[in-house]
Each structure stands twice: as structure tokens, then as C-alpha cells.
Amino acid sequence: MNVEKNNIENIDFYEKHNKKIKEDLEKYINNSNLKYEFMTKSEGCHHENIGSFVVLNNKEIREYIEKECGENAPTIISDMITGNTERKDITNPILVQILHSELDADGIDYLMRDAMFSGTSFGQFEMEQLIGCMEIGEYKNNKVLCINPKGIAAADQYLINKFFSFSQVVFNKHISVTEFMAEKIIDWMQKNNAFFPRKNVLQNWTKFEDNESTKKYIEFTDNHFWRALHNVINDELSEIAPEFIKKFSEMLINHSELKYIENSEVKVVSSDIEEIKKIITESDTYKNIDNSNKEIVLMHEYRLSKQIPKKIYDKILKEKFERNFETGEDITEYIKEDITEYIKEDIENLKIRRLMECICIKDGDDVRLLSEDNRSLIKTLWNLRVIILRKYK
Numbered sequence: 001m002n003v004e005k006n007n008i009e010n011i012d013f014y015e016k017h018n019k020k021i022k023e024d025l026e027k028y029i030n031n032s033n034l035k036y037e038f039m040t041k042s043e044g045c046h047h048e049n050i051g052s053f054v055v056l057n058n059k060e061i062r063e064y065i066e067k068e069c070g071e072n073a074p075t076i077i078s079d080m081i082t083g084n085t086e087r088k089d090i091t092n093p094i095l096v097q098i099l100h101s102e103l104d105a106d107g108i109d110y111l112m113r114d115a116m117f118s119g120t121s122f123g124q125f126e127m128e129q130l131i132g133c134m135e136i137g138e139y140k141n142n143k144v145l146c147i148n149p150k151g152i153a154a155a156d157q158y159l160i161n162k163f164f165s166f167s168q169v170v171f172n173k174h175i176s177v178t179e180f181m182a183e184k185i186i187d188w189m190q191k192n193n194a195f196f197p198r199k200n201v202l203q204n205w206t207k208f209e210d211n212e213s214t215k216k217y218i219e220f221t222d223n224h225f226w227r228a229l230h231n232v233i234n235d236e237l238s239e240i241a242p243e244f245i246k247k248f249s250e251m252l253i254n255h256s257e258l259k260y261i262e263n264s265e266v267k268v269v270s271s272d273i274e275e276i277k278k279i280i281t282e283s284d285t286y287k288n289i290d291n292s293n294k295e296i297v298l299m300h301e302y303r304l305s306k307q308i309p310k311k312i313y314d315k316i317l318k319e320k321f322e323r324n325f326e327t328g329e330d331i332t333e334y335i336k337e338d339i340t341e342y343i344k345e346d347i348e349n350l351k352i353r354r355l356m357e358c359i360c361i362k363d364g365d366d367v368r369l370l371s372e373d374n375r376s377l378i379k380t381l382w383n384l385r386v387i388i389l390r391k392y393k
Helices: 002-029 047-057 059-069 073-082 093-099 105-118 127-132 149-170 173-191 199-206 211-218 222-234 236-240 243-253 273-281 310-327 339-357
Strands: 134-139 142-147 266-270 296-303 360-363 366-369 385-392
Touching (some): 047 059, 047 073, 059 073, 127 149, 134 360, 134 366, 142 360, 149 360, 173 222, 173 243, 222 236, 273 385, 310 339
Antiparallel strands (some): 134 142, 266 385, 296 385
16 A cells, blocks of 8 residues: 555656646747846845845844944845845945856856866866956946956856856756755755754744754754755654655665666757757657656756847837736836836836846946947857756656
8 A cells, every 4th residue: 555655656746847847848938038137136045045134133143243344234244145236325236246146256156166076177267357357337326347348258258168067067967866856855844844944943043042043053054954864764754755755865865866867868059949949849858748757857947148138128128018017917016106207217227237237348438238249259149048858767
């Protein structure tokens, strides 16, 4: 009876997962997938939000920061951590862009670290030249982190190497499937309040209100995750864990993974959404998703840049706002407002945030994206993307 139940649980998980992948794929290939919102704040239980919560709500840490750096310092640090550019009267947008943009310190650090630990050379680029060419530009009284024209080649090199790093290292068939397994285990643990803290519990730990919560937060490291995996298999609560969760946990403990199905990979590198659609939909991996009840299909996608040339971006905004009013979407926000002025202000803010998030060139008083400059490869490659499908069992 238990064997039959376990098989049903496994098949149900595979079917639900693959159905979701197919829905995501169909959504992806049936629109341009170009974003119109930039510099949005981190949400959910992202590590950035937890860091921000600690700074704002831990009494000891907050008081120390205020004493050393001033009353507004915790708010400024929080905005820098989460990528919030809305409080311009308190937080300098340049500080936020250094941590949250196409040219952020985190991205540069990750690229170099991934290259070192993977033994690849994708992390090598003219970093000193790129940093040396940074300048502060202005767009309608808003400060924008830019590079001068001498840094264009270094910026191109950085974005291209980052693209290769994602396609060859981050999306490696072994790395991506172990990450998938770990995510599913943690998701189950949090939903069932088993071994892994939910967001509200984690936030309570960060307040350090007593020795017990302080101890739990300090011990919330990689070791906590590995202990949780052992608990899934050996603890009395293991009886409620679905078979696939126990299987994934045991595999990770033994440093093994789901087996990649040979020749199932579909990899497309293109700027043409129609070409991408054709290659994906004609592949056996895509056609057989519905029949893969004992197999897992994983999808990965990465764009070379966040850049969208001005003419195309203006068109996207125009279509977006016109559609909102035609369908009645979200129009309650505009009640008792001058609709025309409201839209103009909203669109202008979106345009400003686009410049803040993307790598810009300051040429005299002019500030424009790499994708709008004839000297940059990104003018041609801005919409290049890689899409990978693989099957595992």
C-alpha cells in the first residue's frame, strides 16, 4: 500500500511540475518577454529583505548605526540592500545603483568568484578600466551611475562574459538540477513548518531579543540545511514527507542527483523570438512534456542585458498604459486624479528607473544606454538570450 502511495505521490509531483514548465514555456514563447519595470525592490523572504529587516528592527544594531552614522543611516542602508530608489530625499540613488544595477558590485563579484571556483576564465574582464571610467550623470535632476565612452569596450566585455558564465556555469546540467532539488526540499519544509524556519520565524530570530533566538539565527548556516536533510530521512516527521522529498534529501546527502537524460537538451542562443519559438516547439523534449510522468523537465533562460533601446521601450510603455485603460485594469488608482498628468509622471519615473538599472554612457551632458550607442556591441546584441531545456529522471 505504501509503495503504491509513494508512486502516486511521485507521479503527481512530476506531472504538476512539468505542467507548470509547459505553461511557463508557452507564456514565454508567446510574448516578447521584455520588461518595462526597472529598479524594483526585493520582495518575499529574499536574503536582501532579511538583511534589511535586521538593520531596521534589531535594536542593538540600529542604535549602533544611528550613533556612528546618523539618524537616517539605517533607512539608507536598508534602501541600498533592497534596491529602493523611492526615498530620494534621504537615500542617494547612486548608492543604490552600486548594489542594484546592471553594473553592480554584487554582479562583478559573483562573476569573478564563479569563474575562480569553477576553473573557467569567464570572470576575466577589464575591471580596473571599467571602474576607472565610471562617472555620475544626470537625467532630469536624477543622478545616474554611468561610464564615459572610454569604458564602452570594458562594459561590453563584462556583459558578454557574464552571459557565457550563466550559460556554461550557472546553467550547468549538474548545478541546475541540484539547485532544483534543494529548492523543492526547502519549499516543502517551509510549507509544512518542518525543520526549516518560515519568514516570520526567521524575522523573529533576527531581532536578537533573547539568547535563544540569537543562538538560532547565528546557527542558521549551511549546516542547518544539511541537518534538516538528515531529519527528513530519520526524524519521526519523515512519515509525512512525500517520497520525492525523501529521495531528493538522500541524494543530496550522498552528493548525487537526478540523472540527466542523454540528448534531451535543447539549447537556443538567439535574439529572434520566432526562431526560439520554432526550435523549442519542434523539439522532442517540448513535445513529450505531458508524457513525462517519471521525468523532470527543467528550463533556464538568461538575457545578455537588461537594455531596451528607447524607441522600443517607449512603444512598450504606450501599449502597456493604453491596454490598462482599455481593459479597466487598475484604474481605481486614477480616480480623482488628472489622468493625463498621472500617466505622464508614472511613465517618466519608469524611464528614470530604466536608466538607473542599465549601463549608461555619459557623453558630455547626454546620458544614454549602451544599446543606443553605435560604438557598443550591445546595440546589436541587447536582446540576445539563451534558453535551455533538459530532462532528468
